Amino acid sequence: MYETNNIGNNESEGITRRDFLKWGAAAGLGMSALSIAGFPDLAEAQKIPGSKSTLDNTKATKGGTLRYRFFADPPTLDPNAHISFATYMFSGQVYNKLVRYDFGEGVDPLNRGLVPDLAEKWEQPDELTYKFHLKKGVKFHNLPPVNGRELISDDIKFSLERHLNPAVSSPVRHYFSELASIDLPDKHTVILKTKQPFSPMINYLASNFSWIVAKEVIERDGDAKKTSIGTGPFILEEYVRNNKIAFKKNPDYHWNAHPHVDKLEFLIIKDHSQSMAAMRAKQLDINYLYDKMMVDELKKTNPETKVLKLAGASLFIMFNTEKPPLDNIKVRQAINHAINRQAINDSVYFGDSGFTSMIPTVLPEWTLSADESAHLYRYDPALAKKLMAASGLPKGTEITMNLCEIYGPHIMDTGVLIQENLKEIGIKGVINRLEYGAYLKAWPEGTFQINLGPQVTFIEPDEWTYGQFHSQASRNYSKVKDKDLDKKLEEQRRLFDKVKRKKLLDEIQRELAEKAYQLPLTYGVGYYCMQPYVKNFEVPFWYGLALDDTWLEKA
Structure with a gap:
């Protein structure tokens, strides 16, 4: 249960793509535009005036300060230690990865190919x-103790191996658990070898969490929580909790002519109404809203506001299956069929959402069909009551549901609807509203019964399956211990044949629906609201929100 996502940089002139496209396809990333059920015209929705797909980037105005609304303080600034949206969106300004997902003109917003970042x-x-093969001449930020030195292959080895260090408690340790060796023939070459065929490898190197850090910082401080030095487009200047995170342009950035703005500010505004007031007063340049009604209200008073609608994070329920009563499969199955997802779509999302499977709809090559998902997660009160009776759970049993309203008012609205659904089958649902830090802390600690919240859109199907349900996975917050499922999860990781892997992943998704360790509720929709002078802002779907390509056209 995590969050939203983003990326940036389209300046790929002079970089070879033939190897990347070849192996991106092998990993299951097609480049053709696909129609996504329930998301009509999503590709067109991104082609608004001022987006990357409609503007000539050579006309960009330099300078100014870009002010972006941030929902919350990051739980940590260490890019390898958490999967919070606040951490990885921060990381996208400071750090880079070996490879990243493509975006920009002519690239389908929901179907990214792989292109270079630090690797050439x-x-x-x-x-x-x-x-x-690493780019030559890439420099870290010119700050002590790194002092602007060149990135070398040893930095890649150090950063990847850091995820396997128990002291880091990396939530994506399973990304790199199949590494057998990391060899460095020279300072610009890295050779990774896996223990066995491991099809997610390339996607995991491009994920929101595979940032390359400066070795000197970790050796001096023990972690990257206090000092943030990378190779990214912006340099951290100041962080004031509950106020702002301020960056300045990196003059030595390895993508030429970027960033366009001199300064970037993440203004931490937790209250959505306050963020709308800041937009109206031109104190914010970009604001992200989950709520369509709030967007409509903003457009009434500020009709010049540009709105970019796109697929967002899907909403899920996570069960703690280690403790009663949710260790009882009948109880979990009953809750699955007690939830009226169509009502959530209609009353909370105003018809903008729909059914999804465990691998969400925004990964059309891997998800189940919309019809099958709708059947597996159907609203069936009679069946739910029958399952409850078979479970032996006493009527009126209390079950607590954690949620965090930092994600928007739709979270509480959804929680109330689910509470009513649970009441119909004899469960007393208790809503536990938590502040962001406590909400995040409860997952690894297992101090929850039900968790309601969004999940970041991972592009690799292994993350949705192995990453959350294998008994040894670092994000198995539902505490699943299922030996038969483990075998299937391990097998799909070894398959490079897309047809065979898809068949097995379909089987796994059906099994996950049957065992109900987690419950997908709806796929998400979000709205980026921008001042009319914000140019070249396109949400790169699979990154950490890089804003180096955005510029401001002000008088």
Whole structure:
């Protein structure tokens, strides 16, 4: 249960893509535009005036301060230690990765290919080997103790191995658990070898959490919580909790002519009404809203506001299956069929959402069909009551549901609807409203019964399956221990044949629906609201919100 996502940078002139596209396709990332059920015209929705797909970037105005609304303080600034949206959106300004997902003109917003970031090119000579050639002359930020030195291959090795260090408590440790070795033939070459065929490898290197850190910072401080030094487009200047995170332009950034703005500010505004007031007063340049009604209200008073609608984070219920009563499969199954997802879509999302499977709708190559998802997660009160009777759970049993309103008023609205659904089958649902830090802390600690919230849109299907349900996975917050499921989860990771992998993942998704360890509720929709002078802002769907390509056209 996590959050939203983003990326940026389209300046790829002079960079070879042939190897990247070849192996991106092998990992299951097609480049053709796909129609997403329930998301009509999403690709067109991104082509608003001022977006990357409609503007000539050579006309960009330099300078100014871009002010972006941030929902909450990051739980940590260490890019390898948390999967919070606030952490990885911060990280997207300061750090880079080996590879990233493509975006920009002519690229379908929901179907990204892989392109270079710190790597100039790569080859995969066999199913166990990945060879990366780093860009030369890439510099870390010119701050002590790193002092602007060149990025070298040892930095890649150090950063990837850091995820496997128990002291870091990386929530994505399973990304790199299959690494057998990291060899460094020279200072600009990295060779990764896996223990066995591991099809998610490339996608995991491009994920929101595979940032490359400066070794000197970790060796001096023990972590990256206090000092943030990377190779990214912006340099951290100041962080005042509950106020703002301020950055300045990195003059040595390895993508030429970027960033366009001199300064970037993340203004921490937790209250959505306050964020709307700031937009009206031109104190904010970009604001993200989950609530369509709030967007409509803003447009009434400020009709010049540009709105970018796009697929957002899907909403899920996470069960703690380690403790009664949710260790009882009948109780979990009853809750599945007691929830009226159509009512959530109609009354909370105003018809903008719909059914999804465990692998969400925004990954059309891997998800189940909309019809099958609707059947597996159907509203069936009679069946739910029958399952409850079979469970033996006493009528009136209390079950607590954690939620955090930092994500928007729709979270509480959804919680209230679910509470009413639970009442119909004899469960007394108790809503536990938590502040952001406590909400996040409860997952790994297992101090919850039900957790209601959004999940970031991981592009790799292994993250939705192995990452959350394998008994040894670092994000198995539902505490699942299922040996038969473990075997299937391990097998799908070894498959490079997309057809065979899809077949097995379909089987896994059906099993997850049957066992109800987690419950997908709806796929999400979000709205980026921008001042009319904000140009070239396009949400790169699979990154950490890079804003180096955005510019301001002000008088």
